[in-house]
Amino acid sequence: MNAAVRVCLVEDDPIMGESLCERFRLEGFDAHWCTSGAEAMRSLREQAFDVVISDMRLGDTTGEAIFDWAAGALPQAPPFVFITGYGTVDQAVALIKRGACDYVTKPFDLDALVARVLEIASAARAQDEGVPGLEPLGVSAAMQRIEAMLPRLARAASTVLIVGESGVGKERVAQRLHACLPDAARRPFVALNCGAVPETLLEPELFGHEKGAFTGAARSRAGVFEQAHGGTLFLDEIGEMTLAMQVRLLRAVQERQVVRVGGERPIPVDLLLVCATHRDLKAMVAEGTFREDLFYRVNVVQIRVPPLRERREDIPWLIRRFLSDIARQSGEARRHLTPAAEEAALAYPWPGNVRELKHAVERACIMSPAEWITPAALFPDAELPPPAGDVQAPLGDYLRECECRYIRGALESCDGHIGRTAELLGISRKNLWEKMKKLDIGHA
Numbered sequence: 001m002n003a004a005v006r007v008c009l010v011e012d013d014p015i016m017g018e019s020l021c022e023r024f025r026l027e028g029f030d031a032h033w034c035t036s037g038a039e040a041m042r043s044l045r046e047q048a049f050d051v052v053i054s055d056m057r058l059g060d061t062t063g064e065a066i067f068d069w070a071a072g073a074l075p076q077a078p079p080f081v082f083i084t085g086y087g088t089v090d091q092a093v094a095l096i097k098r099g100a101c102d103y104v105t106k107p108f109d110l111d112a113l114v115a116r117v118l119e120i121a122s123a124a125r126a127q128d129e130g131v132p133g134l135e136p137l138g139v140s141a142a143m144q145r146i147e148a149m150l151p152r153l154a155r156a157a158s159t160v161l162i163v164g165e166s167g168v169g170k171e172r173v174a175q176r177l178h179a180c181l182p183d184a185a186r187r188p189f190v191a192l193n194c195g196a197v198p199e200t201l202l203e204p205e206l207f208g209h210e211k212g213a214f215t216g217a218a219r220s221r222a223g224v225f226e227q228a229h230g231g232t233l234f235l236d237e238i239g240e241m242t243l244a245m246q247v248r249l250l251r252a253v254q255e256r257q258v259v260r261v262g263g264e265r266p267i268p269v270d271l272l273l274v275c276a277t278h279r280d281l282k283a284m285v286a287e288g289t290f291r292e293d294l295f296y297r298v299n300v301v302q303i304r305v306p307p308l309r310e311r312r313e314d315i316p317w318l319i320r321r322f323l324s325d326i327a328r329q330s331g332e333a334r335r336h337l338t339p340a341a342e343e344a345a346l347a348y349p350w351p352g353n354v355r356e357l358k359h360a361v362e363r364a365c366i367m368s369p370a371e372w373i374t375p376a377a378l379f380p381d382a383e384l385p386p387p388a389g390d391v392q393a394p395l396g397d398y399l400r401e402c403e404c405r406y407i408r409g410a411l412e413s414c415d416g417h418i419g420r421t422a423e424l425l426g427i428s429r430k431n432l433w434e435k436m437k438k439l440d441i442g443h444a
């Protein structure tokens with residue numbers, strides 16, 4: 001990274017603050033130390049930072065409150081890393097689920113913290129510059145497991161197969177894997193959707209062609225194998241290839257060299273080959289539509305990306321990411337989901353997976369000008385859900401139950417903050433207190 005990483009350190013303990021600040025400066029970071037929450041908010045409003053490192057407990061507020069404030073008040077909130085004590089780990093974990101980057105527990109390894117901050121800053125800058133693949137894949141155990149295995153695969157594997165339903169993020173995983181290669185930014189990442197290219201054009205797309213090889217081939221051209229030399233070739237939808245194309249692909253995969261259409265000279269290619277499919281290749285082998293030898297060649301290491309409905313923890317996290325991306329791109333204030341909309345998003349099966357979720361969030365932001373996105377904005381075509389529970393129950397009981405759940409959800413989403421919850425619900429604090437008392441909702 002060229003420019004110094006700008007770190008905002010929020011720490012009210014003078015010894016800890018000074019030593020952290022000194023270490024970051026010695027490492028070449030541009031470190032700015034704030035000793036209170038108020039000072040941090042002022043600095044965050046006035047200056048741009050790559051990363052915020054904040055203690056969870058501060059004299060005048062909490063790290064969590066600064067995080068929430070930044071998410072709502074800044075057009076582009078920087079990534080947050082929290083410093084936690086023994087008593088605040090649960091809170092920090094909850095914050096990660098809500099979009100914070102990481103946390104370290106005191107006493108922590110300063111070298112590891114410096115390395116982690118550098119990694120986060122590089123990822124954030126890369127994202128700003130549109131370099132895909134450096135952002136985390138998710139917060140669910142399943143996605144974190146995938147993420148954890150990628151550096152090892154980048155070091156050791158030459159062929160990887162990624163399977164999963166359409167829209168789960170297979171290409172995302174491939175980009176993340178590519179990002180784990182040494183000096184990845186300088187290496188090519190080339191993607192080709194084999195299912196989207198007409199059969200006659202697939203061969204020159206893959207292997208290139210020489211001038212005059214076929215009508216319209218006015219110039220010779222390298223195919224994706226050659227273009228990806230030294231980097232990663234992502235071949236999506238390999239299950240859509242004809243058997244004839246599979247033979248040619250097998251040869252290239254086996255021999256690690258290609259011959260351009262109309263050419264004779266074999267061209268060696270050194271690359272990480274990542275194939276992907278939403279199909280059951282094994283079943284295709286059994287029915288004779290996918291070659292067994294190619295299957296074994298590409299299925300050396302398999303990564304299964306689970307559908308979103310099997311990793312629901314990622315849903316709120318992804319929504320927040322998308323909302324932050326939209327705010328950053330549009331320069332508008334960041335939107336939020338009402339608790340009911342979040343609940344609806346969690347309950348929905350998302351057959352189109354992350355792609356469908358992303359589109360739903362984008363559409364909701366375009367269609368609804370309000371700061372808070374409601375279930376109706378997220379699911380404009382949906383019918384109203386049937387009442388939960390016993391439909392024989394008196395209407396009053398049902399409404400009471402709905403109101404109770406809605407208020408609980410709002411309180412949870414505002415971390416129990418009465419003022420913010422009242423604002424979110426559009427009622428006064430007094431009215432909220434009265435409702436909580438009437439509905440017997442405790443306040444933590």
Ligand SMILES: Nc1ncnc2c1ncn2[C@@H]1O[C@H](COP(=O)(O)OP(=O)(O)OP(=O)(O)O)[C@@H](O)[C@H]1O
Pocket residue numbers: 136137138164165166167168169170171172173236276278318321354355358
């Ligand atoms: N972990 C993630 N974080 C952010 N965005 C994601 C993530 N996973 C997927 N997406 C987004 O969802 C969309 C679909 O992802 P991607 O193209 O990687 O899925 P896919 O499984 O390769 O789909 P297909 O099988 O249809 O090719 C893309 O817009 C991608 O940016």
